[in-house]
Amino acid sequence: MGGEPGDQEPSPASARPHVVLLCSPCMGHLIPFAELARRLVADHGLAATLLFAAATDAPSEQYAALAASVPDGVDLVALPAPPADALPPSTPVRERVVHAALSAVPHVRDTARSLVSTAPLAALVVDMASVPARDVAAELGVPCYMFFTSPWMLLSLFLHLPELDAGLVGEYRDATDPIRLPGCVPIHARELPGSLLADRSSETYAGFLSLAKEAARVDGILVNTFREVEPAVGEGAGGVKGMPVYAVGPLVWARPVAVGVNREPEHARLITWLDQQARGSVVFLSFGSGGTLTWRQTTELALALEATGRPFIWAAKRPHEDTADGAFFGTDGGGGNDNDPLGFLPGGFVERTAGVGLVLLSWAPQTSILAHAAVGCFVTHCGWNSSLESILNGVPMVAWPLYAEQKMNAAMLEVHAGVATRVNTAGPAGEGFVCKEEMVNVIQRVMEGDEATMMRRRVGELRDRATRALTMDGSSNLALAKVTDVWKSSTSSDKK
Template sequence: MGGDQGALPASARPHVVLLCSPCMGHLIPFAELARRLVADHGLAATLLFAAATDTPSEQYASLAASIPDGVSLVALPAPPADALPPTAPVRERAVHAAMSSVRHVREISQSLASTAPLAALVVDMVSVPARDVATELGVPCYMFFTSPWMLLSLFLHLPELDAGLVGEYRDATEPIRLPGCVPIHAHELPGALLVDRSSESYAGFLSMAKDAARVDGILVNTSRDLEPGVGDGTDGVTKLPAVHAVGPLVWTRPAGVNRDHSRVIPWLDQQPRGSVVFLSFGSGGTLTSRQTTELALALEMTRCRFVWVVKRPDEATASGAFFGTRQGEEDLGFLPRGFVERTSGVGLVLPSWAPQTAILAHASVGCFVTHCGWNSSLESILNGVPMVAWPLYAEQKMNAAMLEVQAGVAVRVRADAGGFFSREEIASVIRRVMDEEEGASMRKRVSELRDKAGQALTKDGSSALALAQVTDRWRSSSTGEK
């Protein structure tokens, strides 16, 4: 793949500029896409991160330290701290940072274009407004959709759903049925669709969905084995761009190791195969104090070995760490009194962050309690680990439904009428997945998906070929070849 471009010096290779909004969950697959463009397709890649805060998060610093040669990662200046109130919603802050980055994208792209052919601009769902830079420079603009096809399909169909809907989404009694997707029930929709349709929040989401159709093509981080219906309902629709499944792209390069990380793997080495429950709610997810306590007590009830990546509780939002955690968040005083001591023989509690891919790849891990962020879901599948699905925000409830109902690799934890997850329910679902007999079919299914997903990324796999076709098109247009 990539012809003989790999023989060219880096400075002469066609250059791809990638722009990622300030979402760590987007940056991780963007980094892997950039790596593959360089390593597999003979292109040069500059990855721009539209920072929302001046101080890099621990997660960003770790990823930046493991970026391979040939990929340039640049954190763009954050917008002024007083540009938005500190209480502004996460999506509003992300959109503002992306919009503020456009002038920097223009300057950097123009500078790169003066030394080598510019092949394409790749943006995420939040930073599509930077498409104007691609138009000015005469290069294609593609969107890299870092969530599953199911959400992309909802995005692409939202304008017509909106036009035909009477009332509010949250009051709908019938699920939304999209081509090739499991039915989406009202309570599984992203929060931005559950507010009043007259609100600014909904208007912003609808605008973002309409923007998704303004690009020249869409790369989506999934594969046909994971989501057989990818692309359904878009073929032959002139207003919708072509969709290319190029995943699952996850970041597997070794991360920086700190004191906590260095003790995880040796501890896992001492545990029996498939005996450990791994719990993490991603780079952004947070629980309330009451829910954190309930989860801790549930872990004690299961008597399972565990590794728990725990963050400081947040009473106001489930995405309290969305823009990253800071160094020094090591005080675990918010856990139930005596919990760490009582579980010291069977569990490890890690504050805020951990080498997730290395943990999921370990043979002793038998179950992953996850918020169902798409990166975490893909990492779990690629390592053959079944999931306990505990979605928190964004499209995670949709992901959980797809993973349980369609893929058959997860079991959802069920909340009570007040949205609270009881210790009995949590413990019961963990036991079901860890049980040798009951969890057997899920382990078999996830192993099959692991093998198929890995195959999609090999040289002649469906996802690798799809990306090769796109990059060949970019290269041809940038160098004037036919």
């Protein structure tokens, strides 16, 4: 992808100060990285090369759609994946992500050195898994910033983790008192990311703690949030002495995603169907690019949707019995029948809900759906991209977190932001299972009644404030401008 920007800059894009961005193989990271790169080019006079540290050789459908939509002026490059046999198949997702990011460092070095010969290099921007690439920035004498694509609440936990670890006796999962960080809702043990719930003597926990310590090596941090949703975020508030933190969000995919020729008729039918529904009547369900449910949970959710009688759009995936992130690298979770792609749904469900609901297999044009006036509720895993997209479109949420930091996100969205209602996963059917009655009840609470009215009002207020934060004089745009001014001044001083 890439090309010359369409504006009337007096000098060619190749002579602009250049920023190299390195994203680990997470679609949830790549989407805001692509939008950050777009804004650096379109609004701040920089050139941008975005490197994606792929974990698999075949790009996912989501990656291909995003890559086809990257605007002129941004070069998006998928780096070679590590050898398929480099890690055992059972290796957890986080370890595969970190391994791919580490394997990408030599390619980052080659790319950065080649760019230096044609234009001044202004900065290297990495995500939390790619901080080791900071060594490349140090070699070339340019600043290295981390773009944290999750909320400030998790970043604050991340930056405080070394000191929390030093003062903790026992395991995080056994703690009775919540973790209290400045300006954040209390974090209970049950809401912590899985890496913190593992034994502190385990490689899983050690790896996460190592990432947290690595974060202190960067020169500054951009975080994909905005002050109105997380007021505590700000420069120097991270708990690391002298570490500047800039709220530059909400950065979500702001352009139509290329659905591909084969998808265009389906997309058109979807929008036509939404046009026929009453305003605020449709329930939209999606668990992100990676989230998967078990067979039993998928059946229970289908029966709940049928019981509500409400129109719905469900971006469904084949169930996965072993993990909640079974589609993280673009796979479908397995377990299906190619002759009956919806065979994982209860018998007769599709026929009984025909005309009332739509089931989409895996991929859905989420931004287009959430922007439609017919959508009144978003059942989401609380990935931060999806949460921000919901806020930007004024859609209240049913929070159903699955993995990573999503339980923390859900707590913040419900308790602090007031734009979501969490499902109860501790019912009589077993810990982690959401029964039909609970699902029907929580959708009802978000769609009708006083609680729903308050939630719609609150999400509408945050939508307006989020939009304002990204305007020319908005807090997030000014924060990004402050950072880019630092980067540009460093390249100017190099010339003198």
